[in-house]
Amino acid sequence: xxxxxxxxxxxxxxxxxxxxxxxxxxxxxxxxxxxxxxxxxxxxxxxxxxxxxxxxxxxxxxxxxxxxxxxxxxxxxxxxxxxxxxxxxxxxxxxxxxxxxxxxxxxxxxxxxxxxxxxxxxxxxxxxxxxxxxxxxxxxxxxxxxxxxxxxxxxxxxxxxxxxxxxxxxxxxxxxxxxxxxxxxxxxxxxxxxxxxxxxxxxxxxxxxxxxxxxxxxxxxxxxxxxxxxxxxxxxxxxxxxxxxxxxxxxxxxxxxxxxxxxxxxxxxxxxxxxxxxxxxxxxxxxxxxxxxxxxxxxxxxxxxxxxxxxxxxxxxxxxxxxxxxxxxxxxxxxxxxxxxxxxxxxxxxxxxxxxxxxxxxxxxxxxxxxxxxxxxxxxxxxxxxxxxxxxxxxxxxxxxxxxxxxxxxxxxxxxxxxxxxxxxxxxxxxxxxxxxxxxxxxxxxxxxxxxxxxxxxxxxxxxxxxxxxxxxxxxxxxxxxxxxxxxxxxxxxxxxxxxxxxxxxxx
Numbered sequence: 001x002x003x004x005x006x007x008x009x010x011x012x013x014x015x016x017x018x019x020x021x022x023x024x025x026x027x028x029x030x031x032x033x034x035x036x037x038x039x040x041x042x043x044x045x046x047x048x049x050x051x052x053x054x055x056x057x058x059x060x061x062x063x064x065x066x067x068x069x070x071x072x073x074x075x076x077x078x079x080x081x082x083x084x085x086x087x088x089x090x091x092x093x094x095x096x097x098x099x100x101x102x103x104x105x106x107x108x109x110x111x112x113x114x115x116x117x118x119x120x121x122x123x124x125x126x127x128x129x130x131x132x133x134x135x136x137x138x139x140x141x142x143x144x145x146x147x148x149x150x151x152x153x154x155x156x157x158x159x160x161x162x163x164x165x166x167x168x169x170x171x172x173x174x175x176x177x178x179x180x181x182x183x184x185x186x187x188x189x190x191x192x193x194x195x196x197x198x199x200x201x202x203x204x205x206x207x208x209x210x211x212x213x214x215x216x217x218x219x220x221x222x223x224x225x226x227x228x229x230x231x232x233x234x235x236x237x238x239x240x241x242x243x244x245x246x247x248x249x250x251x252x253x254x255x256x257x258x259x260x261x262x263x264x265x266x267x268x269x270x271x272x273x274x275x276x277x278x279x280x281x282x283x284x285x286x287x288x289x290x291x292x293x294x295x296x297x298x299x300x301x302x303x304x305x306x307x308x309x310x311x312x313x314x315x316x317x318x319x320x321x322x323x324x325x326x327x328x329x330x331x332x333x334x335x336x337x338x339x340x341x342x343x344x345x346x347x348x349x350x351x352x353x354x355x356x357x358x359x360x361x362x363x364x365x366x367x368x369x370x371x372x373x374x375x376x377x378x379x380x381x382x383x384x385x386x387x388x389x390x391x392x393x394x395x396x397x398x399x400x401x402x403x404x405x406x407x408x409x410x411x412x413x414x415x416x417x418x419x420x421x422x423x424x425x426x427x428x429x430x431x432x433x434x435x436x437x438x439x440x441x442x443x444x445x446x447x448x449x450x451x452x453x454x455x456x457x458x459x460x461x462x463x464x465x466x467x468x469x470x471x472x473x474x475x476x477x478x479x480x481x482x483x484x485x486x487x488x489x490x491x492x493x494x495x496x497x498x499x500x501x502x503x504x505x506x507x508x
Contacts, residue, residue, distance in 0.1 A: 005115040012119060013101060020097040023145040024090035028366050029384045032409060032423060034136060035149050039089050040412035041066035045075020046085070047397070052235075057436070058400045058418040058461055063429050067235035070151040070191045085413070093148035100153060103160025110167040110206070111282060111320065114327065121323030128319060128351035130264020131358055135253050137195060137312045140355075142362045155192035158184050159199035166203050166219075170210045182222055189226040190233055193242055194306055196226065198313045201295075205288035236428060244427040255308035256300050263311070264358070265350040269318020272325040272347075282324060289317035322351060385414045387493075394490055394498060395464060402457060403466040404444060405437055411466075420460045436460075446476025453482050454505065462501055469495040 029035045040055035045067065052061040052075075061067060078088040101122070108117050125139060132140040136152045147153055162184035168177030181203070188196035200223040207216035230238035260267065270293075273286040292314030299307020329344045373382035383389070392415050395401065399417035401408060409423045421436035442448050443456050444467075456462075465487055467475075487499035
């Protein structure tokens with residue numbers, strides 16, 4: 001029996017890795033995906049590991065919070081092996097998937113040694129959602145594979161392995177386990193501090209559920225050690241990111257909206273955890289769920305953005321509870337009463353039928369353009385940078401592009417050029433980013449004179465201007481005439497128009 005379960009486990013994990021490989025060959029990143037800035041940061045590290053430039057703007061590297069252990073690691077790997085940048089990102093995706101699922105497997109083993117548990121919990125985690133969210137840290141099937149390359153996914157893996165090491169200390173008093181818990185906690189905090197909160201929430205719950213009270217209290221010093229270690233990170237001012245980034249809405253996510261429709265069957269995990277609490281079993285899962293739920297509701301009431309991520313962390317523990325409930329009750333389905341069988345079948349349907357409906361619907365929408373392109377072009381794979389590939393013929397590391405921030409987000413990753421303004425905020429220089437955005441809006445939408453536009457181009461050392469004709473309705477009436485005065489047109493496919501600024505006009 002156990003050998004059969006092990007075989008099924010291997011089949012499940014192999015299938016997951018095959019899907020991960022497909023998503024690395026055809027990465028489904030939208031124009032506003034964080035991966036564009038992450039790849040640009042890897043590129044900057046690859047070119048200058050000790051003193052990188054800002055990945056997006058024509059500024060020094062210490063102005064960007066993207067130079068975390070994750071981007072530094074892969075930037076150095078890219079530098080050593082000389083791989084193509086997007087090959088490096090694909091490799092990072094696969095490593096992240098391995099890190100995530102090996103860590104998750106280890107966490108599940110801390111809850112129960114039953115080899116059936118991963119076969120229930122992991123499908124429940126990937127499928128058992130409502131509409132889900134499109135934000136980083138969401139791990140429903142289609143979103144997980146689309147964001148494998150993210151620093152958040154890497155940090156998820158660190159968190160899971162960190163909890164497994166903590167449990168090794170709690171079970172065997174292993175000093176190595178404790179040391180690794182601290183080290184992984186620091187790396188998680190450096191890599192993605194918001195996701196690192198998951199590790200410390202799990203550490204809190206597992207400690208108080210499994211250790212003497214005094215030991216559990218002493219273990220809560222680890223989050224403070226990880227926080228203090230942020231002062232040691234050499235690439236940028238981490239304390240500013242932590243404290244300003246958590247108090248200013250420099251990037252507002254939508255995790256406080258439409259929760260019930262988005263989480264769907266996840267809510268059943270609360271009842272499953274209540275059932276286990278009544279049975280006095282899996283106390284660490286119940287405690288972690290209660291803690292996450294309390295933090296999320298408190299953050300919702302006070303509109304604290306950083307706490308909104310706990311909707312995902314709470315979902316992890318809710319999914320654990322659902323998976324454990326189904327694992328135990330499904331095997332006894334024939335022995336249960338009519339009511340018990342009805343409850344189990346209802347949970348199964350809610351997770352795998354209702355949740356599966358949303359997953360299939362979203363997958364169809366995501367993959368339809370790729371499939372249509374493949375069929376139309378006779379086997380050509382649609383790349384997420386296909387429409388701006390032509391920019392590689394004109395732009396390089398020395399280029400600075402005046403372009404609307406949401407239009408230009410992909411350009412640094414694809415060409416190595418820098419932008420005048422970035423699409424998302426930056427707690428290290430919030431005022432600077434706001435001013436750059438305002439200047440770009442003024443340049444394209446006005447009102448602005450020819451001299452004012454020329455001054456902006458000089459101020460930001462611009463070499464090119466990119467116009468997206470799809471935004472023509474908000475362009476100023478004088479823009480085209482000024483472009484004819486200030487620039488020289490270059491060949492570009494619609495809807496884009498690319499202009500080069502003559503060297504003589506780049507000087508004050």
